[in-house]
Every structure is written in C-alpha cells, then in structure tokens.
Amino acid sequence: MTKIHEQSPIQDKQLAIIGAGPGGLTLARLLQMQGAKVKVFERDINQFARVQGATLNLNKGSGLSALRAAGLMDAFEQAYRPGAEKMLFVDAQAAVIIDELGAESNDRPEIDRGPLRNLLLASLAEDTVVWDARFSSLQRTDESVEITFENGDKFTADLLIAADGANSKIRPYITSISPEYSGVTVLEGTVADVASTIPELYELLDGGKVCVLDDEKTLFIVLKGDGSVAFYTGHKADQHWHTSCGIDFSDRDQVFAWFKQEFKGWSHIWAELFKHATLPFIPRPQFCAPVDQSWPSLSNLTMLGDAAHVMPPYAGEGVNMAMQDAMVLASQLLNPDMPDMYTAIVAYEAEMRARNAETAAETLKFTKVFHSYEAVPFFREFFTGNQDVLVQKEGFKEAA
Numbered sequence: 001m002t003k004i005h006e007q008s009p010i011q012d013k014q015l016a017i018i019g020a021g022p023g024g025l026t027l028a029r030l031l032q033m034q035g036a037k038v039k040v041f042e043r044d045i046n047q048f049a050r051v052q053g054a055t056l057n058l059n060k061g062s063g064l065s066a067l068r069a070a071g072l073m074d075a076f077e078q079a080y081r082p083g084a085e086k087m088l089f090v091d092a093q094a095a096v097i098i099d100e101l102g103a104e105s106n107d108r109p110e111i112d113r114g115p116l117r118n119l120l121l122a123s124l125a126e127d128t129v130v131w132d133a134r135f136s137s138l139q140r141t142d143e144s145v146e147i148t149f150e151n152g153d154k155f156t157a158d159l160l161i162a163a164d165g166a167n168s169k170i171r172p173y174i175t176s177i178s179p180e181y182s183g184v185t186v187l188e189g190t191v192a193d194v195a196s197t198i199p200e201l202y203e204l205l206d207g208g209k210v211c212v213l214d215d216e217k218t219l220f221i222v223l224k225g226d227g228s229v230a231f232y233t234g235h236k237a238d239q240h241w242h243t244s245c246g247i248d249f250s251d252r253d254q255v256f257a258w259f260k261q262e263f264k265g266w267s268h269i270w271a272e273l274f275k276h277a278t279l280p281f282i283p284r285p286q287f288c289a290p291v292d293q294s295w296p297s298l299s300n301l302t303m304l305g306d307a308a309h310v311m312p313p314y315a316g317e318g319v320n321m322a323m324q325d326a327m328v329l330a331s332q333l334l335n336p337d338m339p340d341m342y343t344a345i346v347a348y349e350a351e352m353r354a355r356n357a358e359t360a361a362e363t364l365k366f367t368k369v370f371h372s373y374e375a376v377p378f379f380r381e382f383f384t385g386n387q388d389v390l391v392q393k394e395g396f397k398e399a400a
Helices: 022-032 063-069 073-079 113-122 199-205 252-262 268-276 318-333 341-370 375-382
Strands: 014-018 037-041 055-057 087-090 096-101 110-112 135-140 145-149 154-157 159-162 180-191 209-214 217-223 229-236 282-288 301-303
Touching: 014 022, 014 145, 014 154, 022 037, 022 063, 022 113, 022 318, 037 154, 055 113, 063 073, 063 318, 073 113, 087 199, 096 375, 110 113, 145 159, 180 268, 180 341, 199 209, 199 217, 199 268, 209 375, 229 252, 252 268, 282 341, 301 341, 318 341, 341 375
Parallel strands: 014 037, 014 159, 087 209, 159 301
Antiparallel strands: 055 110, 087 096, 135 145, 145 154, 180 229, 180 282, 209 217, 217 229
16 A cells, blocks of 8 residues: 655644445545545445445546545446436327437446445545444534544544535535535435336336426436335425325325326336335435535545535436545645645635536536426437537526
C-alpha cells in the first residue's frame, strides 16, 4: 500500500465514514490506496442483510472516473451488464413511444447496485467495515469527533464523513437546511423471476428497462441481473400522502386497489407487477436539497452523496454525484498543498455544492417534465437533440 504523503492534511489521522454505500466505499478505497487510516460504519448486519436496489448507470465523467481512480475498472468490466442501458418508452397501453434508446451506446454502462457494492467492499483492507453499527449521536471538538452507536459502542475519529444517505442522521450536525419535497412520491416494488411470473413483461424489457409515460404519471421497470425486476410508480401527491392515505403497504389488496384507481385504465401488464410483487411495497416521497444551499464548513465533519444533496432519480445522477464527491474529497484530503483538514473541507464543499446545484436543477426539471402532459413530446424532442426548444415552452421555464 502506498504511504500517505507526509504533508497531507490527514497524515497520522484516523478517519471514520458512516455509510457503506457507493459514495462511502469509494472514498474509503481512494483513501486506503494512499495509506490513510479509515473505518467505515454501516447499519446493515452484514453485506447480504438486505436486497440492494436496482441497476445504476455510471457516467464517464463521474462514476466511471471514480472507479478508474480507484483502480477498479477491471472489476467493473467483469460485473457490469452490457445491454442493460437499453430504455424503451411506452404509454399506459404499452404502445411504443421511443425504442432502442441506448441500445448502441456504452456512454452510461449499467451495473446492479449489489455487484457495485461488492466490488468496492472487496477492494478494501480486511476489517475496514464495521457492520451492525447504527449511528446514535456524536460529540465534536476542534480536535476530534466522538461517535456513539445505538449498541453503546463509541469510536473517536479525527475526521468524520457522513455518507449515510437521504435520511442522514449526521447532516443536522452540519447544517439546519433541509431537503425540500419535489411534489412526487414513488411507490417501489420487486418481482422475482419475472421471466416466469410475467413473461409478457420480460419480453418487453428485452434485457433493459421500460419507462411508462402517461397521464402525468410514470412507471419505471428495471430488469436486474438476478432475473428480478424493481419497479417504481411516480405520481403527484401531498408530501405526507404515504402516511395519510390509509393504505397498508404490506397488504397487496389495498395497494392493488390504489393502483387501479390512481392508474385507472392502464394496461393489465402493469397490474401483474402488483399481483406478483414481494411484500411490502415501499413508498418514497422524493426530496431534493435546495440548489442554493450553503453552510459554514467545519474542521473535522463533512458529508457526501445523498446526505449532502439528495435529489429525485429522474436524471440518473445520484450515485454518480456521490462517487464524484468521494473522488474530489479524497483528492483534497490527500493534497500536500492543503495546510489542514479544514482548508481541504472548505475546498471540497465549495466545489461539491456548485457542481450539485447544477445537477439538482437539471434533475428537478426532469422530475417536472416526466410528470406532465408534455412528457411524451418533450422526450421525443429530447432524444432527437431538440430539447432546448421544449424547455422554453410555457410550463417548463421555472423547471429549466
């Protein structure tokens, strides 16, 4: 292992990362490559404790760049899914709107979240990750951060990085600014072995993804490498719909009744998802961090990924931004020209906020367009290179 530069701000420092998602693990890998002392704390009991989410696309300038910097492109080449980037757009009756999107492009290769996490975990030194470590609280001084976990264990670090996702428990220690509701709520479900359970849908997916656009609503269906599908409805709703609607999301009949009413008239093929889904369904109100958020930097506490800048999934940028955050933060912390950790964190957070402000604005634009009556004409134009015309139309000026 390379020895950390003696002038690095984190020379002889103990670093702690809360959260073993792609962002946190990428950061741990990049730091360990240079000899930094890193511990990652994750609430899951072990790496197989829960099913990981759907397929992720990695962009050349962000997610893939981070993997390349981490020396993991060979592992990625073995784990990614050629052809999974294909996207078919259809309407509520499964009539094709846009076909073969991404079928001949490798600009945004796809990998399932589970294999991505596994290859990052495999790259770390043994015992780097502490499992079943649920963050409870922290006490910070200018010299150190003492972390307390729900089981009573404590750990003292010179620097703590929050990579604990959209519902970060550490973010409030850094800023009082809260993400804002986007106006859209997603309902997530999973169907195992879709080839056997819903063969008609399996044929439609053709190894990739299907996006249903109709009536200001969306339904994304993503085929995973294990033969299952993850699916996500999207509809406009009150922020607290998931608690005020009265639906028991572990009751198939109740959820199916809601779908038939909310998505009235949609093809029977989509109803099959609800008939075969693994229980429970998971409601996910979609939040986005303010595009103009800012806070005073701290000397030994920072955050990355969704903890810092959660955004809806409709531009496919979340994991890419988290991995790019990790790459930028590692570069600053390892930079021998940085006099101390505070200066490194200031530089990282300034770049991160500016970069993600632009991405969040773009994501909010797409969230609005996806859930509008203009979705079909917009995306027809978008994928033929004429999107700039449409974003100027009435109704999209604010979002754009």
